[in-house]
Amino acid sequence: MSAPPEDAAPAAVTQLLIDWKSGDKAALDLLTPLVYQELHRLADRYLRSERDMATLQPTALVHEAYLRLVSQKLPDWESRAHFFGVAAHLMRQVLVDQVRKRRSAKRGSGAEKLSLDEIVSFAPARGRDLEALDDALNSLARQDARKAKIIELRFFGGFSLDETALALDISMATVGREQRLAEAWLHREISRIPTT
Amino acid sequence: MDPQRWQKVEALFNEALELPAPQRKAWLGRACAADLDLLNEVESLLDSDSQGAGEIIVSQVQHAVVALHTNEDSTVEGRRIGPYSLVRELGRGGMGAVYLASRADEQYESQVAIKLVKPGLDTEFILKRFRRERQILARLQHPNIARLLDGGTTPENVPYLVMEYIDGAWITKHAEALNLTTEDRLRLFLPVLSAVQYAHRNLIVHRDIKPGNILIDHAGAPKLLDFGISKLLLAETRESSETQSIGMLTPDYASPEQILGETIRIASDIYSLGAVLYELLSGSKPHQIDQITPLALQRAICTEETLPPSAAASRTNRALPKRLAGDPDIIILRAMQKDPDRRYESVEAFAEDIRRHLDHRPILARPDSLFYRIAKFTRRNRVAVAFGALAVGAMITGTIISVRQARLAQQRFDQVRKLATTIVFDVERSIRELPGSLSARQLLAKNGIEYLDNLARSSANDWELKRQLAGAYLRMGEVQGGSVNGNLGNPTAAQASLQRAQTLLDDVVKHDPANRDAQLERLMVVTRLSNIQRQTGARAASLATVELGLRDADALVARLPNDMEAVEFSVVFHLDRARLRQLASDLPGAANDTAAAQTLLKRMVAADPDRREVHSNLAAAYARMGAIQSQLGALDKAIANYRSGVAELEAQVVRFPDREHAKRELLLAYAHVGDVLGNPAFDNLGDTAGAIDAYRCMVALAEEVYRADTANARALSDLGIALLRLGSLLPDPEKRPVLARSVELLSVVVSRNPKDLASLTHKAWAESELAATYRAPAERGNARKGFEASIASAERALLLDPKDAMTQTRLIRSSLGLTQELLHLGDRPAALAVQEKIIAFTQTAPANPPAKSILAQQVIARAWEATGLIYAQIASMERGALRDSDRQTALAAHRKADAIFKNTAALPGFNGQHRRFMEANAKELAELEKLP
Known part of the structure; x- marks a missing residue:
């Protein structure tokens, strides 16, 4: 694994963003792993620090990644919005990956003899919630891609109502309305009794 | 779903949300016509929406972020906890993790297991359990139980336990x-x-x-580990x-x-x-x-x-x-x-x-013997009822068939009857608490009755049997629509069953007027009947039933003056009638009944000072009398009753310390005393200092109850409400921190249970009280945010219950506060927008409570008054024609308010508080009229 792009990155990332915006689809493929890596690294660092987690938001990570990866000022808001759009999506992946990793670690070989304090709860584990949310978001995207995007931007990317409206080129009222329906839809999906 | 249909769903969903919550279902039913799938789809989305879907999703994302943090396996090594240093993680579970650790400050090798609460999950509940485990373990000294060596709290306030480390399989x-x-x-x-x-x-x-x-x-x-969820047997009986x-x-x-x-x-x-x-x-x-x-x-x-x-x-x-x-x-x-x-x-x-x-x-x-195996069939099915009544039905049908054959043999008659009553009474009682047992209970009661009916026909003059039959009908009535443990909601059928029981017992009593037990059973049937009638809104019928019961109970008391069970029925009927009369606005009548009940209850206390039900009834009678008297405007009498209630409950709390409910009743009694003494939100005696004293008692008690059980959401909510009452009356520098804490606690309660209406309404109130404390120029932003929060809370509360007059008033007052803040910032359009929303609100919402009621009318009047105040304020900031037109609008609004206030003066229940509101508006109006 290569070292985190501490210094070299900002210029590169900024250039990739500009390329992507001007139509270079391949730029996104190069951009994605950089952002993903950075988000992961930041998440890891947070894990090790003594900071009060209650105050940590996904938004904070996304923004910090932005500050580290992108040179001081991007030419326009649109490019920034692009970046955050990508980061929101990746943030979602980081979180879901993390949850999956932990679950499979639990199932793994050493687990049994560790169960000194194993308590099985009736309530589904927290991690399951996020996986369920992730699955539901994927189904929503198949039904109505824009609504799924709204949720991703708002909850994983920390977009405000007006930023979301700007990024998707719709009115704020539409964002509000669609977000509400999307939330109701997602909540309904994840509250269904699991059949597995 | 195809895109067209999805669009339809979306459109219906959005339109439905425009309507007030209670109207949505009916509207949707019409809009979807015969398309049931569509109806289900949209309805389920609306349900989901009403459960606070957004917050739940946000919290899931939050949890995932917190979970990131707890994945710290590689970082524990070498971490110090007290004198121990962690070596590695041994395992983790629902509430914590266990680490292998060694004592860092000693020469010899000494390994221990340390149990730590999982970071990010340190809710009060888990902390409490942790502390309990520590106490319990410390008491256990046995060679086959892992020893507790030590315990404490890390600098981050995470409690930990140090236990004997068992390296074994x-x-x-x-x-x-x-x-x-x-x-x-x-x-x-x-x-x-x-x-x-x-x-x-x-x-x-x-x-x-x-x-x-x-x-x-x-x-x-062998070594036994982990008393993590064990619990003291003694404490068990108290908090089930x-x-x-x-x-x-x-x-x-x-x-x-x-x-x-x-x-x-x-x-x-x-x-x-x-x-x-x-x-x-x-x-x-x-x-x-x-x-x-x-x-x-x-x-x-x-x-x-x-x-x-x-x-x-x-x-x-x-x-x-x-x-x-x-x-x-x-x-x-x-x-x-x-x-x-x-x-x-x-x-x-x-x-x-x-x-x-x-x-x-x-x-x-x-x-197990053969006999036991047969008996076990019954028992097993008793558990099975949670999944369906079929098996139970089969069992009963079986007994009925065998019973029919048995009926021929007179000598087995009694034996069979006993079996039937066992099925109806004992089995019913034993399954009553099981979730989902309702249909089984109904089947049991129905089959039992069918069967007892048959028996009754074959022996018309068996009075004992008639009593048993009546008992079966009483159970049936309770299952169909009574007030015990959930019911099937068929009050008509319930009434029929209860009336059948009553007729049977009438016969028994007529035949044997001295039969006290039959008479008491009859009175029990009558109370149930009147309750069902009252719950279904048949108040006249309910009143007639109560009066019949009261007459018979009094006759029984006259015959057996020292029979406290008979006296208790008389009390119950008096209190029931008081409630009905209060509902019918016959306040003097309600007061008489409550007074009669109080007298009887005091007799009962004298006869048996140890019966706690009597004490709690007495406290309830004081509370009711207090409410009636304050509705009558007799605040002196109201305060006397509320104070008697406080005294009674204070004694009860000492005397029956395990009766948790008494503390809560006492809390309410303190609240009532404070409200009547000097809370400007209610009709009051103007004794602010006295009210503050009462509220201080309330806060102290609420604090005590909450400390005793920090996982209890009700206690948390009560504490928030107590702080609100105290804070709203305290003088300026003291009040803000009290109100801020109230808002904080109520927010926690509401975030845990978004449907807790009382907490939500009080949160809205506390937020506006807090907002009103920000008056310094530098703090005005806080004031605005506070009023906005209050409005949001009130709106959420109104989604749950659009009829609640207290919340409606809160919405109006907080909107008034917000408009004033907006005007202060010079944002006239925003201020007017808020105001328009309020006018629109008063025109639709208050149609929900009985429109003629004094509460509804006062809400409307106060909304108009608020409008008048706003326009007057705007006018003072404008010039020329704009000022004149604003002033005219203000005048019109105050006049409208004045007219409505004056109408309310003629309504029953008009009290000093209502008068003060009316006079305040009249004063504003007069000021405006004086201007050129």
Whole structure:
């Protein structure tokens, strides 16, 4: 694994963003792993620090990644919005990956003899919630891609109502309305009794 | 779903949300016409929306972020906790993690296990459990129980336990690895029993016995670990709710009562020990559990017959079944009986049978007899009712057929009748508490009645039988629509059943007027009947029934003046009539009845000072009288009654310390005293200092209740409400922190349960009180935010109950506050927008409560008044024509308010508070009219 792009990155990332915006689809493929890596690294660092987690938001990570990866000022808001759009999506992946990793670690070989304090709860584990949310978001995207995007931007990317409206080129009222329906839809999906 | 249909769903969803919540369903039904799928789709989305979908999703994302943090496996090494330094993680569970640690400040090697609460999950509940575990463990000193060495709190305030480190294998794995014989396994198990028995003698139930908690150390001795969810037996009887709320346990070894959330006792550990022994001897778990869902668990553990260990062993080993058949089967199945009363009565008896078996002496447990097997059919089905009434129905049909044959034989008549009443009464009582048992109960009552009817026809003059029949109808009525434990909501059928019971008992009483028991039963039927009538809105019928009951109860009291049960009925009827009269605005009549009930209750207290129900009825009578008198405007009398209530309840709290409810009633009584003495939100006596004193008592008590059980959401909400009342009356510098804490606590309550209407309404109130404290120029932003928060809370509360006048008023007052703040910032359009919203609101919302009621009218008047105030304020900031037109608008609004206020003056219930509102508006109006 290569070292985190501490210094070299900002210029590169900024250039990739500009390329992507001007139509270079391949730029996104190069951009994605950089952002993903950075988000992961930041998440890891947070894990090790003594900071009060209650105050940590996904938004904070996304923004910090932005500050580290992108040179001081991007030419326009649109490019920034692009970046955050990508980061929101990746943030979602980081979180879901993390949850999956932990679950499979639990199932793994050493687990049994560790169960000194194993308590099985009736309530589904927290991690399951996020996986369920992730699955539901994927189904929503198949039904109505824009609504799924709204949720991703708002909850994983920390977009405000007006930023979301700007990024998707719709009115704020539409964002509000669609977000509400999307939330109701997602909540309904994840509250269904699991059949597995 | 195809895109067109999805668009339709979206459009309907959005349109429905424009409507007030209660109108949505009906509108949607019309809009979807015959398209049921569409209706279901949109309705389920609206339901989901109303459950706070957005917040739930946000919290899931939050949890995932927190979970990132807790994944810190590689970082623990070398971390210091007290004098210990962590070596590695041993395991983690629902509430914490266990680490291997060594004592850092000593020369010799000393390893311990340290248990820590999982970061990010340190809710009060878990902290409490942790502290309890520490206390419990500290009391246990037994060679087969892992010792508690130390305990404390990390600098981050995370409690930890230091325990003896047992480097060993699970008992089951140990036995397997060494390929122990059945005898060896039984001998290995005896010290485990001795450890649990020792804990039981110390009144401690383990609650979570499983192979993972029984480790075999290097010396080959079993050690019992983890009293994490055990609990003092003594405390058990007091707080039964917690046993049900925990819901964390290991299902393979959990007893049926644990699965059903019933009270856990010694017998539950005996079951779990049986389950562990089952696995230890047979190599199989006792149940095939493929899913951890409540339903699957109930089926596997509570309903399905446990396979004898010998049969389970046949899957794996050929010689074993023969070894286990006989004594081991009997011993294990005795320990694992579904009915706790049929298990070994103690761990000692369990151990004794194992010893007898090892010594080749006869064991004491017996296999189930044929008779017992038949009886068990009933019992098993009693549990099965949670899944459906069919089996129960079949059982009863069976008995009816056999009963019909038996009827021919007169000598068996009584015997059969006894069976029938057993089915109706005992079985019904025993399944009453089971969730989902309603249809089974109804079937039981129905079949029982059918059957008793048949018997009654064949012996018309059997008065005793008539009484029993009436009893069956009473049960039937309760199931159909009574007030006990959930009902089927068929009040018409319930009334018919109760009337049938009443007619039968009328006959019995006519035949034998001296039969006191029959008369009391009849009065019981009459109270139930009047309750159902009142609940269905048939108030006149209910009043007639109550008066009939009151007359008969008084006649009985006249005949048996010292029969306190008869007196109690008279009290109940008086209080019922008081309630009906209060509802019908006959306040003097209600006051008379309450006074009569108070007199009788004092007699009852004198006759038997130890009956706590009488005390609680007396406190309730004082509270009712206080409410009636304050509605009458007789505030002096109201305060006297509320104070008597406080005195009564203060005595009760001391006298019956385990009656938790008394503390809450006392809390309300303090609130009432303070409200009447000097809370400007209510009609009051103007004694602010007295009110503050009362509220201080309220806060102190609420604080005490909350400290005693920090997981109790109700206590948290009560504390928030108490702080609000105190804070709203305190003078300026003191009030802000009190109100801020109130808002904080109520926010926690509401975020846990978004449907808690009372907390939401009080939160809205507290937020606006807090907002009003920000008056300095630099703080105005806080004021605005506070009013906005209050409006949002009030709007959410109104979604839950659009009729609530207190919330409506709050919405109007907070909107007024917000508009004033907006005007202060010079944002006239925004201020007017808020104001327009309020006018629109008053035109639609208050149509919901009885529009003529004084509350509804006052809400409307105060909205107009608020409008007037706003426009007057705007006018003062404008010039010329704009100013004149604003002033005209203000005048019109105040006049409108004035007219409505004046109308309310003629309505019943108009009190000093209402008058003060009216006069305040009149004053504003006069000021405006004076201007050129």
